[in-house]
Amino acid sequence: MNDVADNGMAPQGMAENTRCGFVALIGAPNAGKSTLTNALVGTKVSIVSHKVQTTRSLVRGIALEGATQIILVDTPGIFAPKRRLEKAMVRSAWSGAGDADAVVLLIDARVGVTEEVAAIIRGLIDVRRPRAILLNKIDLVKREELLELAASIADKISFDRLFMVSALTGDGLADLRNWLAQTLPLGPWLYPEDQISDAPMRMLASEITREKLFHRLHEELPYRSTVETDSWQERKDGSVRIEQTIFVERESQRKIVLGKGGETIKAISTGARREISEILEQPVHLFLFVKVRENWADDPERYREMGLEFPSSD
Numbered sequence: 001m002n003d004v005a006d007n008g009m010a011p012q013g014m015a016e017n018t019r020c021g022f023v024a025l026i027g028a029p030n031a032g033k034s035t036l037t038n039a040l041v042g043t044k045v046s047i048v049s050h051k052v053q054t055t056r057s058l059v060r061g062i063a064l065e066g067a068t069q070i071i072l073v074d075t076p077g078i079f080a081p082k083r084r085l086e087k088a089m090v091r092s093a094w095s096g097a098g099d100a101d102a103v104v105l106l107i108d109a110r111v112g113v114t115e116e117v118a119a120i121i122r123g124l125i126d127v128r129r130p131r132a133i134l135l136n137k138i139d140l141v142k143r144e145e146l147l148e149l150a151a152s153i154a155d156k157i158s159f160d161r162l163f164m165v166s167a168l169t170g171d172g173l174a175d176l177r178n179w180l181a182q183t184l185p186l187g188p189w190l191y192p193e194d195q196i197s198d199a200p201m202r203m204l205a206s207e208i209t210r211e212k213l214f215h216r217l218h219e220e221l222p223y224r225s226t227v228e229t230d231s232w233q234e235r236k237d238g239s240v241r242i243e244q245t246i247f248v249e250r251e252s253q254r255k256i257v258l259g260k261g262g263e264t265i266k267a268i269s270t271g272a273r274r275e276i277s278e279i280l281e282q283p284v285h286l287f288l289f290v291k292v293r294e295n296w297a298d299d300p301e302r303y304r305e306m307g308l309e310f311p312s313s314d
């Protein structure tokens, strides 16, 4: 993973004492991986949502701590895979862990070690990398309960460090930063100093629209939709024109996305346009199309566009 040619960028950071490395964030859906990435990087690079399993792609954030460049790989939630798409997500998450220079397992301290978390811990035992356990959301949990939880985890897995943090309030994050800064390998920075994420803007824009779609439709359209950015045109007046397609599986779902008199799609479009415009700091013209594509979830092409490997069997 630590391969400069892969991201097409020249090594940066001239000093001999610089450090740089990839950190895989692992955790059950909703543990707070996106919130943590944003907190460490200091800006919204990864989409935060109340709905579980919204992070499908490897979205990286890049944080700096002293002379260390910390490249965060925000893995998709690891959970018991049922469908083909879910299997691809899980595979991608584990391969991220194996390649990384350090692994951070986030556990929602309020929820504790569920069967799902126990399965993740079992999967991690063979990953020979410096690893830290992060008990997150400590702002919601009593201290005695935290200590009990920490002890029960220590019985199950050995780890280099255990941190108690709140990704939301920032509590405890300084210790984590320090540990990462010391643990990652010596080497030149792989990214320019001002680069916070190499997630292509197109993908980020698709994620933003998908987030609005989820917020708007809740349970009506569970995970059987995807968004792609088809075109991206910078215009002379300083604005950008973006065209995106929302793929659904059935005509009935298309009608739900459009809403009565196009109301729903209009609201999704307005919300997404505002947010993309804020991030880009330039005016955005967003055009959304809704297309029915049966079985898009079984189409290898859709996986490539999401940066996932197509699983060969069920």
Ligand SMILES: Nc1nc2c(ncn2[C@@H]2O[C@H](COP(=O)(O)OP(=O)(O)OP(=O)(O)O)[C@@H](O)[C@H]2O)c(=O)[nH]1
Pocket (backbone or CB within 6 Å): 027, 028, 029, 030, 031, 032, 033, 034, 035, 036, 047, 048, 049, 050, 051, 052, 053, 054, 055, 076, 077, 136, 137, 138, 139, 140, 165, 166, 167, 168, 169
């Ligand atoms: N109170 C509290 N809430 C938190 C904290 N960290 C995350 N959350 C909330 O937990 C929810 C899930 O956080 P995310 O960052 O989206 O979780 P995730 O692990 O990236 O989720 P997936 O993308 O589904 O894998 C959001 O509502 C966050 O605001 C924390 O430290 N304290």
